[in-house]
Amino acid sequence: MREAVQQEPAYVIHRRPWRETALLVELFTLNHGRMSLVARGGNSAKSALKAQLQPFQPLLVDWTGRSDLKTLVQVEVRSAPRLGQTRALYSGLYINELLQRILPAADPHPTVFANYIECLRALAEMAPKGDVEPTLRKFERAFTTSLGYGFAWDQATDTGRPVEAGYRYGYDPLQGIVSAQCVGVRLQQLQGESLLALAADDLSDDAARKTAKRVMRVLVDFLLQGKPLHSRNLFSHSVSSSGRTP
Structure with missing residues:
Protein backbone atom coordinates (compact mmCIF):
# COMPACT_ATOMS: atom_id res chain seq x y z
CA MET A 1 0.00 0.00 0.00
CA ARG A 2 1.36 3.41 -0.98
CA GLU A 3 1.81 5.71 2.02
CA ALA A 4 0.91 9.39 1.69
CA VAL A 5 1.73 11.80 4.51
CA GLN A 6 0.78 15.46 4.54
CA GLN A 7 1.76 18.46 6.66
CA GLU A 8 4.19 16.52 8.84
CA PRO A 9 6.31 18.71 11.17
CA ALA A 10 9.97 17.99 10.42
CA TYR A 11 13.57 19.18 10.53
CA VAL A 12 16.42 18.31 8.17
CA ILE A 13 19.20 16.54 10.08
CA HIS A 14 21.31 15.52 7.07
CA ARG A 15 21.29 15.75 3.29
CA ARG A 16 23.54 14.82 0.40
CA PRO A 17 23.42 14.74 -3.42
CA TRP A 18 21.71 11.66 -4.82
CA ARG A 19 21.97 10.49 -8.41
CA VAL A 38 14.35 11.69 -2.03
CA ALA A 39 13.87 15.29 -3.13
CA ARG A 40 13.75 14.89 -6.90
CA GLY A 41 15.39 17.81 -8.67
CA GLY A 42 16.41 19.23 -5.30
CA ASN A 43 20.06 19.55 -6.29
CA SER A 44 19.42 21.28 -9.60
CA ALA A 45 20.37 24.93 -10.10
CA LYS A 46 16.79 26.13 -10.56
CA SER A 47 15.22 24.22 -7.66
CA ALA A 48 14.02 26.08 -4.57
CA LEU A 49 14.30 22.91 -2.51
CA LYS A 50 18.03 23.30 -1.90
CA ALA A 51 17.39 26.55 -0.03
CA GLN A 52 14.33 25.20 1.77
CA LEU A 53 15.83 21.92 2.97
CA GLN A 54 18.27 23.47 5.44
CA PRO A 55 19.22 22.22 8.93
CA PHE A 56 17.40 23.83 11.88
CA GLN A 57 14.62 25.11 9.62
CA PRO A 58 11.17 23.95 10.80
CA LEU A 59 9.17 22.47 7.95
CA LEU A 60 5.83 20.97 7.10
CA VAL A 61 6.43 18.22 4.55
CA ASP A 62 4.36 15.94 2.32
CA TRP A 63 5.73 12.63 1.07
CA THR A 64 4.61 9.45 -0.59
CA GLY A 65 6.01 6.00 -1.27
CA ARG A 66 5.84 2.27 -0.57
CA SER A 67 9.44 1.53 0.42
CA ASP A 68 11.56 2.81 3.32
CA LEU A 69 12.86 5.52 0.98
CA LYS A 70 9.99 7.95 0.41
CA THR A 71 9.58 10.67 -2.21
CA LEU A 72 9.23 14.27 -1.09
CA VAL A 73 6.15 15.89 -2.61
CA GLN A 74 5.93 19.33 -1.02
CA VAL A 75 7.70 21.53 1.54
CA GLU A 76 6.31 24.41 3.55
CA VAL A 77 8.88 26.51 5.43
CA ARG A 78 8.01 27.79 8.90
CA SER A 79 9.65 30.64 10.79
CA ALA A 80 12.19 30.04 13.57
CA PRO A 81 15.10 31.79 15.31
CA ARG A 82 18.48 31.33 13.60
CA LEU A 83 21.61 29.79 15.04
CA GLY A 84 23.82 32.74 14.22
CA GLN A 85 26.77 32.10 16.52
CA THR A 86 29.45 29.59 15.63
CA ARG A 87 29.26 27.62 18.87
CA ALA A 88 25.46 27.49 18.64
CA LEU A 89 25.66 26.35 15.02
CA TYR A 90 28.15 23.59 15.72
CA SER A 91 26.15 22.51 18.77
CA GLY A 92 23.12 22.17 16.51
CA LEU A 93 25.13 20.09 14.06
CA TYR A 94 26.16 17.88 16.99
CA ILE A 95 22.60 17.13 18.08
CA ASN A 96 21.59 16.56 14.45
CA GLU A 97 24.38 14.02 14.14
CA LEU A 98 23.23 12.26 17.30
CA LEU A 99 19.76 11.88 15.81
CA GLN A 100 21.09 10.74 12.44
CA ARG A 101 23.51 8.13 13.78
CA ILE A 102 21.68 6.79 16.84
CA LEU A 103 17.93 7.18 16.36
CA PRO A 104 16.30 4.11 14.79
CA ALA A 105 14.55 4.76 11.48
CA ALA A 106 10.77 5.25 11.47
CA ASP A 107 10.62 5.15 15.29
CA PRO A 108 8.56 8.10 16.61
CA HIS A 109 9.90 10.01 19.61
CA PRO A 110 7.58 13.00 20.08
CA THR A 111 9.14 13.89 23.45
CA VAL A 112 12.59 14.05 21.85
CA PHE A 113 11.09 16.17 19.05
CA ALA A 114 9.85 18.66 21.64
CA ASN A 115 13.24 18.61 23.41
CA TYR A 116 14.94 19.20 20.05
CA ILE A 117 12.86 22.31 19.40
CA GLU A 118 13.61 23.60 22.89
CA CYS A 119 17.33 22.90 22.42
CA LEU A 120 17.41 24.86 19.15
CA ARG A 121 15.55 27.75 20.80
CA ALA A 122 18.03 27.85 23.70
CA LEU A 123 21.00 27.77 21.32
CA ALA A 124 19.53 30.57 19.21
CA GLU A 125 19.02 32.75 22.29
CA MET A 126 22.43 32.04 23.79
CA ALA A 127 24.58 35.04 24.69
CA PRO A 128 27.68 35.65 22.50
CA LYS A 129 30.00 34.01 25.03
CA GLY A 130 27.39 31.81 26.62
CA ASP A 131 28.02 28.23 27.73
CA VAL A 132 26.38 25.71 25.41
CA GLU A 133 27.12 22.74 27.64
CA PRO A 134 24.06 22.87 29.97
CA THR A 135 21.82 22.98 26.90
CA LEU A 136 23.62 20.04 25.26
CA ARG A 137 23.60 17.97 28.46
CA LYS A 138 19.86 18.55 28.88
CA PHE A 139 19.17 17.34 25.34
CA GLU A 140 21.51 14.34 25.67
CA ARG A 141 19.78 13.24 28.85
CA ALA A 142 16.30 13.55 27.32
CA PHE A 143 17.42 11.78 24.15
CA THR A 144 19.14 8.83 25.85
CA THR A 145 16.32 8.44 28.36
CA SER A 146 13.83 8.18 25.49
CA LEU A 147 15.95 5.36 24.06
CA GLY A 148 15.76 3.44 27.34
CA TYR A 149 19.09 4.47 28.89
CA GLY A 150 17.85 6.76 31.61
CA PHE A 151 19.20 6.31 35.13
CA ASP A 172 28.39 2.14 33.14
CA PRO A 173 25.84 2.50 30.30
CA LEU A 174 24.20 -0.82 31.15
CA GLN A 175 24.10 -0.27 34.90
CA GLY A 176 23.93 3.45 35.57
CA ILE A 177 25.63 4.84 38.67
CA VAL A 178 27.46 2.20 40.71
CA SER A 179 29.57 2.15 43.85
CA ALA A 180 33.34 2.52 43.72
CA GLN A 181 33.67 -1.18 44.57
CA CYS A 182 31.89 -2.28 41.41
CA VAL A 183 34.50 -3.72 39.04
CA GLY A 184 34.66 -3.40 35.25
CA VAL A 185 32.75 -0.13 34.90
CA ARG A 186 33.68 2.23 32.08
CA LEU A 187 33.93 5.43 34.12
CA GLN A 188 35.20 5.90 37.66
CA GLN A 189 36.08 8.59 40.18
CA LEU A 190 32.76 10.45 40.05
CA GLN A 191 32.21 12.68 43.07
CA GLY A 192 29.04 12.12 45.04
CA GLU A 193 28.48 15.87 45.42
CA SER A 194 28.37 16.32 41.65
CA LEU A 195 26.02 13.38 41.17
CA LEU A 196 23.62 14.80 43.77
CA ALA A 197 23.68 18.17 42.00
CA LEU A 198 22.89 16.49 38.68
CA ALA A 199 20.04 14.56 40.28
CA ALA A 200 18.59 17.97 41.15
CA ASP A 201 19.17 19.22 37.57
CA ASP A 202 21.73 21.68 38.93
CA LEU A 203 24.46 22.39 36.37
CA SER A 204 25.62 25.65 37.92
CA ASP A 205 28.78 24.13 39.41
CA ASP A 206 31.74 23.51 37.10
CA ALA A 207 32.48 20.13 38.71
CA ALA A 208 28.90 18.99 38.09
CA ARG A 209 29.08 20.11 34.46
CA LYS A 210 32.32 18.20 33.95
CA THR A 211 30.80 15.10 35.55
CA ALA A 212 27.72 15.32 33.33
CA LYS A 213 29.92 15.69 30.27
CA ARG A 214 32.08 12.69 31.20
CA VAL A 215 29.05 10.48 31.83
CA MET A 216 27.17 11.53 28.70
CA ARG A 217 30.29 11.14 26.54
CA VAL A 218 30.59 7.50 27.67
CA LEU A 219 26.89 6.85 27.07
CA VAL A 220 26.83 8.53 23.66
CA ASP A 221 29.95 6.65 22.54
CA PHE A 222 28.33 3.41 23.71
CA LEU A 223 25.21 4.14 21.64
CA LEU A 224 27.28 5.12 18.61
CA GLN A 225 28.94 1.66 18.59
CA GLY A 226 32.17 2.97 17.12
CA LYS A 227 30.66 5.42 14.63
CA PRO A 228 32.55 8.74 14.55
CA LEU A 229 30.97 12.12 15.21
CA HIS A 230 32.27 14.64 12.70
CA SER A 231 30.77 17.52 14.68
CA ARG A 232 33.26 16.89 17.48
CA ASN A 233 36.07 17.66 15.03
CA LEU A 234 34.38 20.95 14.17
CA PHE A 235 34.47 21.93 17.82
CA SER A 236 38.05 20.87 18.41
CA HIS A 237 39.46 22.43 15.22
CA SER A 238 37.37 25.51 14.64
CA VAL A 239 35.53 26.72 17.70
CA SER A 240 36.91 26.51 21.18
CA SER A 241 40.31 27.74 22.22
CA SER A 242 39.72 25.98 25.53
CA GLY A 243 39.58 22.61 23.74
CA ARG A 244 36.02 21.88 24.83
CA THR A 245 34.03 19.52 22.65
CA PRO A 246 30.58 17.95 23.14
Missing part, protein backbone atom coordinates in the same frame (compact mmCIF):
# COMPACT_ATOMS: atom_id res chain seq x y z
CA GLU A 20 22.03 13.30 -10.98
CA THR A 21 19.91 16.14 -9.65
CA ALA A 22 18.21 14.81 -6.51
CA LEU A 23 18.91 15.20 -2.82
CA LEU A 24 18.76 12.38 -0.29
CA VAL A 25 17.37 14.00 2.84
CA GLU A 26 17.11 12.63 6.35
CA LEU A 27 14.36 14.23 8.39
CA PHE A 28 13.52 14.12 12.06
CA THR A 29 9.73 14.20 12.14
CA LEU A 30 7.17 14.51 14.91
CA ASN A 31 5.02 11.46 14.18
CA HIS A 32 7.29 9.21 12.13
CA GLY A 33 10.73 9.66 13.70
CA ARG A 34 13.77 9.63 11.44
CA MET A 35 12.82 9.32 7.78
CA SER A 36 14.80 9.19 4.51
CA LEU A 37 13.30 11.02 1.54
CA ALA A 152 19.06 7.89 38.57
CA TRP A 153 22.06 10.08 39.29
CA ASP A 154 21.56 9.70 43.03
CA GLN A 155 21.25 5.90 43.28
CA ALA A 156 23.97 3.23 43.12
CA THR A 157 22.38 0.33 41.24
CA ASP A 158 24.76 -2.36 42.49
CA THR A 159 24.10 -1.68 46.17
CA GLY A 160 20.66 -0.08 46.04
CA ARG A 161 21.96 2.66 48.31
CA PRO A 162 21.57 6.40 47.69
CA VAL A 163 24.58 8.38 46.53
CA GLU A 164 26.31 10.28 49.33
CA ALA A 165 28.50 13.36 49.34
CA GLY A 166 32.11 12.62 50.17
CA TYR A 167 32.15 9.29 48.32
CA ARG A 168 33.20 8.41 44.79
CA TYR A 169 31.22 6.35 42.29
CA GLY A 170 31.37 4.84 38.81
CA TYR A 171 29.15 4.78 35.74
Whole structure:
Protein backbone atom coordinates (compact mmCIF):
# COMPACT_ATOMS: atom_id res chain seq x y z
CA MET A 1 0.00 0.00 0.00
CA ARG A 2 1.36 3.41 -0.98
CA GLU A 3 1.81 5.71 2.02
CA ALA A 4 0.91 9.39 1.69
CA VAL A 5 1.73 11.80 4.51
CA GLN A 6 0.78 15.46 4.54
CA GLN A 7 1.76 18.46 6.66
CA GLU A 8 4.19 16.52 8.84
CA PRO A 9 6.31 18.71 11.17
CA ALA A 10 9.97 17.99 10.42
CA TYR A 11 13.57 19.18 10.53
CA VAL A 12 16.42 18.31 8.17
CA ILE A 13 19.20 16.54 10.08
CA HIS A 14 21.31 15.52 7.07
CA ARG A 15 21.29 15.75 3.29
CA ARG A 16 23.54 14.82 0.40
CA PRO A 17 23.42 14.74 -3.42
CA TRP A 18 21.71 11.66 -4.82
CA ARG A 19 21.97 10.49 -8.41
CA GLU A 20 22.03 13.30 -10.98
CA THR A 21 19.91 16.14 -9.65
CA ALA A 22 18.21 14.81 -6.51
CA LEU A 23 18.91 15.20 -2.82
CA LEU A 24 18.76 12.38 -0.29
CA VAL A 25 17.37 14.00 2.84
CA GLU A 26 17.11 12.63 6.35
CA LEU A 27 14.36 14.23 8.39
CA PHE A 28 13.52 14.12 12.06
CA THR A 29 9.73 14.20 12.14
CA LEU A 30 7.17 14.51 14.91
CA ASN A 31 5.02 11.46 14.18
CA HIS A 32 7.29 9.21 12.13
CA GLY A 33 10.73 9.66 13.70
CA ARG A 34 13.77 9.63 11.44
CA MET A 35 12.82 9.32 7.78
CA SER A 36 14.80 9.19 4.51
CA LEU A 37 13.30 11.02 1.54
CA VAL A 38 14.35 11.69 -2.03
CA ALA A 39 13.87 15.29 -3.13
CA ARG A 40 13.75 14.89 -6.90
CA GLY A 41 15.39 17.81 -8.67
CA GLY A 42 16.41 19.23 -5.30
CA ASN A 43 20.06 19.55 -6.29
CA SER A 44 19.42 21.28 -9.60
CA ALA A 45 20.37 24.93 -10.10
CA LYS A 46 16.79 26.13 -10.56
CA SER A 47 15.22 24.22 -7.66
CA ALA A 48 14.02 26.08 -4.57
CA LEU A 49 14.30 22.91 -2.51
CA LYS A 50 18.03 23.30 -1.90
CA ALA A 51 17.39 26.55 -0.03
CA GLN A 52 14.33 25.20 1.77
CA LEU A 53 15.83 21.92 2.97
CA GLN A 54 18.27 23.47 5.44
CA PRO A 55 19.22 22.22 8.93
CA PHE A 56 17.40 23.83 11.88
CA GLN A 57 14.62 25.11 9.62
CA PRO A 58 11.17 23.95 10.80
CA LEU A 59 9.17 22.47 7.95
CA LEU A 60 5.83 20.97 7.10
CA VAL A 61 6.43 18.22 4.55
CA ASP A 62 4.36 15.94 2.32
CA TRP A 63 5.73 12.63 1.07
CA THR A 64 4.61 9.45 -0.59
CA GLY A 65 6.01 6.00 -1.27
CA ARG A 66 5.84 2.27 -0.57
CA SER A 67 9.44 1.53 0.42
CA ASP A 68 11.56 2.81 3.32
CA LEU A 69 12.86 5.52 0.98
CA LYS A 70 9.99 7.95 0.41
CA THR A 71 9.58 10.67 -2.21
CA LEU A 72 9.23 14.27 -1.09
CA VAL A 73 6.15 15.89 -2.61
CA GLN A 74 5.93 19.33 -1.02
CA VAL A 75 7.70 21.53 1.54
CA GLU A 76 6.31 24.41 3.55
CA VAL A 77 8.88 26.51 5.43
CA ARG A 78 8.01 27.79 8.90
CA SER A 79 9.65 30.64 10.79
CA ALA A 80 12.19 30.04 13.57
CA PRO A 81 15.10 31.79 15.31
CA ARG A 82 18.48 31.33 13.60
CA LEU A 83 21.61 29.79 15.04
CA GLY A 84 23.82 32.74 14.22
CA GLN A 85 26.77 32.10 16.52
CA THR A 86 29.45 29.59 15.63
CA ARG A 87 29.26 27.62 18.87
CA ALA A 88 25.46 27.49 18.64
CA LEU A 89 25.66 26.35 15.02
CA TYR A 90 28.15 23.59 15.72
CA SER A 91 26.15 22.51 18.77
CA GLY A 92 23.12 22.17 16.51
CA LEU A 93 25.13 20.09 14.06
CA TYR A 94 26.16 17.88 16.99
CA ILE A 95 22.60 17.13 18.08
CA ASN A 96 21.59 16.56 14.45
CA GLU A 97 24.38 14.02 14.14
CA LEU A 98 23.23 12.26 17.30
CA LEU A 99 19.76 11.88 15.81
CA GLN A 100 21.09 10.74 12.44
CA ARG A 101 23.51 8.13 13.78
CA ILE A 102 21.68 6.79 16.84
CA LEU A 103 17.93 7.18 16.36
CA PRO A 104 16.30 4.11 14.79
CA ALA A 105 14.55 4.76 11.48
CA ALA A 106 10.77 5.25 11.47
CA ASP A 107 10.62 5.15 15.29
CA PRO A 108 8.56 8.10 16.61
CA HIS A 109 9.90 10.01 19.61
CA PRO A 110 7.58 13.00 20.08
CA THR A 111 9.14 13.89 23.45
CA VAL A 112 12.59 14.05 21.85
CA PHE A 113 11.09 16.17 19.05
CA ALA A 114 9.85 18.66 21.64
CA ASN A 115 13.24 18.61 23.41
CA TYR A 116 14.94 19.20 20.05
CA ILE A 117 12.86 22.31 19.40
CA GLU A 118 13.61 23.60 22.89
CA CYS A 119 17.33 22.90 22.42
CA LEU A 120 17.41 24.86 19.15
CA ARG A 121 15.55 27.75 20.80
CA ALA A 122 18.03 27.85 23.70
CA LEU A 123 21.00 27.77 21.32
CA ALA A 124 19.53 30.57 19.21
CA GLU A 125 19.02 32.75 22.29
CA MET A 126 22.43 32.04 23.79
CA ALA A 127 24.58 35.04 24.69
CA PRO A 128 27.68 35.65 22.50
CA LYS A 129 30.00 34.01 25.03
CA GLY A 130 27.39 31.81 26.62
CA ASP A 131 28.02 28.23 27.73
CA VAL A 132 26.38 25.71 25.41
CA GLU A 133 27.12 22.74 27.64
CA PRO A 134 24.06 22.87 29.97
CA THR A 135 21.82 22.98 26.90
CA LEU A 136 23.62 20.04 25.26
CA ARG A 137 23.60 17.97 28.46
CA LYS A 138 19.86 18.55 28.88
CA PHE A 139 19.17 17.34 25.34
CA GLU A 140 21.51 14.34 25.67
CA ARG A 141 19.78 13.24 28.85
CA ALA A 142 16.30 13.55 27.32
CA PHE A 143 17.42 11.78 24.15
CA THR A 144 19.14 8.83 25.85
CA THR A 145 16.32 8.44 28.36
CA SER A 146 13.83 8.18 25.49
CA LEU A 147 15.95 5.36 24.06
CA GLY A 148 15.76 3.44 27.34
CA TYR A 149 19.09 4.47 28.89
CA GLY A 150 17.85 6.76 31.61
CA PHE A 151 19.20 6.31 35.13
CA ALA A 152 19.06 7.89 38.57
CA TRP A 153 22.06 10.08 39.29
CA ASP A 154 21.56 9.70 43.03
CA GLN A 155 21.25 5.90 43.28
CA ALA A 156 23.97 3.23 43.12
CA THR A 157 22.38 0.33 41.24
CA ASP A 158 24.76 -2.36 42.49
CA THR A 159 24.10 -1.68 46.17
CA GLY A 160 20.66 -0.08 46.04
CA ARG A 161 21.96 2.66 48.31
CA PRO A 162 21.57 6.40 47.69
CA VAL A 163 24.58 8.38 46.53
CA GLU A 164 26.31 10.28 49.33
CA ALA A 165 28.50 13.36 49.34
CA GLY A 166 32.11 12.62 50.17
CA TYR A 167 32.15 9.29 48.32
CA ARG A 168 33.20 8.41 44.79
CA TYR A 169 31.22 6.35 42.29
CA GLY A 170 31.37 4.84 38.81
CA TYR A 171 29.15 4.78 35.74
CA ASP A 172 28.39 2.14 33.14
CA PRO A 173 25.84 2.50 30.30
CA LEU A 174 24.20 -0.82 31.15
CA GLN A 175 24.10 -0.27 34.90
CA GLY A 176 23.93 3.45 35.57
CA ILE A 177 25.63 4.84 38.67
CA VAL A 178 27.46 2.20 40.71
CA SER A 179 29.57 2.15 43.85
CA ALA A 180 33.34 2.52 43.72
CA GLN A 181 33.67 -1.18 44.57
CA CYS A 182 31.89 -2.28 41.41
CA VAL A 183 34.50 -3.72 39.04
CA GLY A 184 34.66 -3.40 35.25
CA VAL A 185 32.75 -0.13 34.90
CA ARG A 186 33.68 2.23 32.08
CA LEU A 187 33.93 5.43 34.12
CA GLN A 188 35.20 5.90 37.66
CA GLN A 189 36.08 8.59 40.18
CA LEU A 190 32.76 10.45 40.05
CA GLN A 191 32.21 12.68 43.07
CA GLY A 192 29.04 12.12 45.04
CA GLU A 193 28.48 15.87 45.42
CA SER A 194 28.37 16.32 41.65
CA LEU A 195 26.02 13.38 41.17
CA LEU A 196 23.62 14.80 43.77
CA ALA A 197 23.68 18.17 42.00
CA LEU A 198 22.89 16.49 38.68
CA ALA A 199 20.04 14.56 40.28
CA ALA A 200 18.59 17.97 41.15
CA ASP A 201 19.17 19.22 37.57
CA ASP A 202 21.73 21.68 38.93
CA LEU A 203 24.46 22.39 36.37
CA SER A 204 25.62 25.65 37.92
CA ASP A 205 28.78 24.13 39.41
CA ASP A 206 31.74 23.51 37.10
CA ALA A 207 32.48 20.13 38.71
CA ALA A 208 28.90 18.99 38.09
CA ARG A 209 29.08 20.11 34.46
CA LYS A 210 32.32 18.20 33.95
CA THR A 211 30.80 15.10 35.55
CA ALA A 212 27.72 15.32 33.33
CA LYS A 213 29.92 15.69 30.27
CA ARG A 214 32.08 12.69 31.20
CA VAL A 215 29.05 10.48 31.83
CA MET A 216 27.17 11.53 28.70
CA ARG A 217 30.29 11.14 26.54
CA VAL A 218 30.59 7.50 27.67
CA LEU A 219 26.89 6.85 27.07
CA VAL A 220 26.83 8.53 23.66
CA ASP A 221 29.95 6.65 22.54
CA PHE A 222 28.33 3.41 23.71
CA LEU A 223 25.21 4.14 21.64
CA LEU A 224 27.28 5.12 18.61
CA GLN A 225 28.94 1.66 18.59
CA GLY A 226 32.17 2.97 17.12
CA LYS A 227 30.66 5.42 14.63
CA PRO A 228 32.55 8.74 14.55
CA LEU A 229 30.97 12.12 15.21
CA HIS A 230 32.27 14.64 12.70
CA SER A 231 30.77 17.52 14.68
CA ARG A 232 33.26 16.89 17.48
CA ASN A 233 36.07 17.66 15.03
CA LEU A 234 34.38 20.95 14.17
CA PHE A 235 34.47 21.93 17.82
CA SER A 236 38.05 20.87 18.41
CA HIS A 237 39.46 22.43 15.22
CA SER A 238 37.37 25.51 14.64
CA VAL A 239 35.53 26.72 17.70
CA SER A 240 36.91 26.51 21.18
CA SER A 241 40.31 27.74 22.22
CA SER A 242 39.72 25.98 25.53
CA GLY A 243 39.58 22.61 23.74
CA ARG A 244 36.02 21.88 24.83
CA THR A 245 34.03 19.52 22.65
CA PRO A 246 30.58 17.95 23.14
